[in-house]
Amino acid sequence: MIDPPAAGPVVFESVARPLLLVHAVVGFAAVGTATHFAAYAVIGALRGSTTAQLRRFSALAPAALAAQALLGFALYPTYRVRVRLGDLDRTAPAVAQLFDLKEHLAALALALVAAAAVATRAGAKGNLRTWAVAALSSSGATLVWAAAIIGLYVTARHPVGGP
Amino acid sequence: MTEGPRGAGSDGDVALRAALWGVSGFAIGYLLPGALRLPVLTYDPIGHAALLTAAPRGAQMRYYGDVLWACAAAAAAALLSRALRGRPLDVPVATAAALSCVALDLAWFLSRLLASLQ
Numbered sequence: 001m002i003d004p005p006a007a008g009p010v011v012f013e014s015v016a017r018p019l020l021l022v023h024a025v026v027g028f029a030a031v032g033t034a035t036h037f038a039a040y041a042v043i044g045a046l047r048g049s050t051t052a053q054l055r056r057f058s059a060l061a062p063a064a065l066a067a068q069a070l071l072g073f074a075l076y077p078t079y080r081v082r083v084r085l086g087d088l089d090r091t092a093p094a095v096a097q098l099f100d101l102k103e104h105l106a107a108l109a110l111a112l113v114a115a116a117a118v119a120t121r122a123g124a125k126g127n128l129r130t131w132a133v134a135a136l137s138s139s140g141a142t143l144v145w146a147a148a149i150i151g152l153y154v155t156a157r158h159p160v161g162g163p
Numbered sequence: 164m165t166e167g168p169r170g171a172g173s174d175g176d177v178a179l180r181a182a183l184w185g186v187s188g189f190a191i192g193y194l195l196p197g198a199l200r201l202p203v204l205t206y207d208p209i210g211h212a213a214l215l216t217a218a219p220r221g222a223q224m225r226y227y228g229d230v231l232w233a234c235a236a237a238a239a240a241a242l243l244s245r246a247l248r249g250r251p252l253d254v255p256v257a258t259a260a261a262l263s264c265v266a267l268d269l270a271w272f273l274s275r276l277l278a279s280l281q
Contacts, residue, residue: 010208076224077208085222097279103226104193104272108265111189111237115182115261122178128254129179135258136186139265 016078017161023071024155030064031148034113037061038134038141041116045134048127050120058120061137065110065144072106079160087158095154102150105143112140176252177245183257184244185237190264192236194271196229203228 012019037057044050079099088096116136124133196203202217205225219225 008209008211011211073227076226077206080222080224081208094276094280097276101272101276104268107193107230107233108190108268111186111233112265115186118182118185119175119179123175124179125175129175132179132183132254132258135262136182139262 010078010081012074013078013082013161016075016082017159019071019075020155020160023068023075026064026068026071027148027151030061030068031144033057033061033064034109034137034141034144037113037116038137041120041130041134041137045127045130048130049125050123050130054120058117061140062110062114062117065106065113069106069110072103075160083154083158083160092157095157098150099154102147102154105147105150109140109143109147112136112143116140177248179254180244180247180252180257181241183261185241186261187264188240189233189237190261190268191240193229193233194268196232197225198271201232204231 037054037060040051040054040057044054084096084099088099113136116133119129119133119136124130195201200217202215203225205214205216205219205223205228206212207214207221207223209222214223216223216225
């Protein structure tokens with residue numbers, strides 16, 4: 001096996017620390033917009049209609065999540081070599097598995113929120129339809145929260161771009 | 164059960180059906196390649212190479228490939244749903260099916276996490 005510190009440069013490693021900071025800031029935005037989207041979707045379902053705020057967050061939430069996913073994709077090779085292979089696989093394999101779960105939660109959350117946004121913007125009206133949007137967006141927001149908390153935990157243990 | 168005064172083929176229904184089918188397709192397309200050990204696009208961050216493999220080793224990453232599979236499956240499912248255009252949309256059943264597919268993924272990934280803790 002290649003010793004990770006001896007491995008050559010990894011793509012985006014030179015900007016890993018600033019990318020991680022942006023990833024954190026966009027992560028807060030993703031959690032906030034996904035939560036607002038879910039809350040307005042539930043309010044809309046209770047009223048049986050959509051609101052201007054719901055339409056606004058149906059654009060903001062998937063945009064924030066997509067940006068967050070792209071930043072995660074960019075950071076992933078550095079995490080994989082310097083954090084996972086270089087540390088977690090040896091010292092805390094359960095944390096590495098937990099991070100794997102976070103990746104899966106994030107991917108599924110993006111799919112759920114994007115689907116809810118598509119349905120909202122196409123004008124899903126009627127009680128059952130608005131409840132369908134509420135179910136998709138609420139499930140997505142729950143997964144976003146779980147992914148964010150796991151991400152913070154793993155980063156607190158060994159941040160990308162750190163020693 | 165169907166619901167709504169509008170026609171079954173309204174834009175809202177077509178989009179909602181495509182969205183729900185897309186979620187189901189994404190969840191299935193995300194789960195199957197890993198569970199069935201199908202070959203996926205894999206990136207080797209040390210060797211700076213992309214390869215097609217079912218069993219990544221070392222630092223090789225299959226996440227990008229899994230997401231690609233899932234996106235392709237979601238797009239295919241959403242396109243397939245257009246074939247049902249004109250039929251009434253059973254909103255509760257379609258929603259429950261989509262969320263069940265996501266729940267299946269979560270159960271699978273959680274089981275792998277719990278297995279690794281033992």
